[in-house]
């Protein structure tokens with residue numbers, strides 16, 4: 001491989017940090033929901049957590065492949081603890097929007113730096129985050145429209 005591009009390593013590390021943060025948030029939420037018996041929503045969150053972990057893994061593999069170093073990094077943690085499903089959905093929408101913005105910017109940066117291998121990895125991740133966001137926005141709309149009835153029949 002050619003000389004390590006520090007800018008690319010920084011881009012990939014920042015996304016890695018956010019992905020591991022998302023794993024933590026979704027895992028925290030899915031175990032709490034499962035404990036309360038909110039099984040359907042817990043299962044969805046668990047799938048998302050696993051998906052984010054696979055993103056983090058792919059990013060770390062790419063960093064190492066590019067001879068970058070994976071340092072112990074500070075991971076994003078939720079500022080407030082959520083207990084209601086509706087609050088979790090809103091928080092996760094914000095997380096996904098942030099991820100999509102970060103990825104779109106980083107994809108452009110990888111392109112400018114001439115690293116299309118990294119760009120392609122980020123494009124795959126981006127499509128997953130768009131799917132996550134879409135699913136969450138649909139749930140949020142249904143909660144607004146149908147309230148607790150929707151939560152009880154579809155998320156528990």
Ligand SMILES: [Fe+2]
Nearest residue numbers: 019051052055
């Ligand atoms: Fe992700």
Ligand SMILES: [Fe+2]
Nearest residue numbers: 096128129132
């Ligand atoms: Fe996501």
